[in-house]
Amino acid sequence: MNRQDVAADRILSLTLKAGAYTAFALVIAGLLLRAVTPWGITIAKAGLLVLLATPALRIVVACIQFFREHDKRYALVSLGVLGIVILAYCLGIQT
């Protein structure tokens, strides 16, 4: 494994962590606040939406990484996966 891949792995891991902890913090805050304000459930819902968005975000990050490494083949593969995920989003959440 070369140095570029190690750096790419770190950025990818950071993306996943950022998404996971943001979602977790919002969900916990929502659960606690639910006792005092009706906004609690909305905050928890926002946390779940962050959770839903994180996998898509990590495809975008990986795709950018592959482009920067001039790894066209895998950049295209990531774009393909992103396309299917966006299609699912449009068919699901948008409608």
Added chain:
Amino acid sequence: MTLAAVLLLILIGFCAGGFGALAGVGGGIIVTPLLAIYFGLPMHQAIGITLLCVIATSTATSSLYVERHVTDVRLGMTLELATTTGALIAALIAHEINRRTLAILFACFLFYSSVSMIKKAWNSRNKEREETIPDYTPQNYPLGLAASLLAGGFSGLLGIGGGPVKVPVMFLFMKVPLRVAAATSNFMIGVTAATSAYIYWGRGDVRVDMAAPLVAGVFTGSLLGARISPKVRSFYILLLLIGITGWLALQMTYKLLAGGFR
């Protein structure tokens, strides 16, 4: 929902996430039947909520595995072309399938998982953990993609990760080391589950009041589990999971025979 129910859901999530990360299997498998049998949720809702738990486990644990360079990101991305396609198609079809049929499929899957976990436990009785990862080049992509399409389909239909399909195929036919196969499968599960979760969420099959405490528990459990997993022997946890899965399979069968899940 009462406070007791919220706490119970957090606990269920914690156990599912923790056991899953420790034993190296998806913990989502115990969430769906618990919600369907004991909380009386319709199968579609139980599956929608489980998909979120599955994304939580995958996101929480794969950040650690990617950091440790166990995950093959290129292989994962390639196979995701197939898993997401399968997941999208299956999630669209799942709505047309009635609850009872889904419950029957799920019960079959629970039995299958119990058996495959028993095999896994038998094989790992007294094996040393493989520490270094040997050099490898993934082979047989067509078969890997076909298996991934199937795994994605199961994920979209039943809300599970599809690890029991992907890991053996990567290990046996694509010649990928077992640890890499497990980490890569776990990595793919997040995107796969998210694809079908968008469809379930759009249909209103994800109840936020129940999903939030479960997800909070799953996060905590799987992060803790993944951190202590190198120090813990997975054998006994696997036995415990076999017990729970087997029990839930019997409970679902009993409820089906009694005419439930309508």
